[in-house]
Amino acid sequence: MATFTSSLPDDLLQRLADYAQKLSLPKNKLIENALNLYLDHLKRAEYVKSYRVAGEDEDILMVAEEGMATYLKQIDDEAR
Structure with missing residues (x-):
């Protein structure tokens, strides 16, 4: 697995942290799930x-x- 570093707006990062805590998931797993859903949506x-x-x-x-x-x-031919 590769490492990826990114910057996020503070409010988005806070929302991520809140949902990660609420769902008892690590933030990277929540991002992975969200990105998979979004990429499937695009496809x-x-x-x-x-x-x-x-x-x-x-x-x-x-x-x-x-x-x-x-x-x-x-x-029609097969039905006959």
Whole structure:
């Protein structure tokens, strides 16, 4: 594990200390958990954005619709 040093505003550092004490966690573990949650949030936001962009792309929509038609035909054929 690597060591990381950073500066934080005094009020944020106090909030960190308060929650660390309240949760009985070391401050570095609380920061690690918070950073993991935030980075996961950013990744989900990128994923959502990519679908939003894809939803506005006519070529992607056409391919998706063609694929869906093929998929529905396969389901229909298997049901018979």
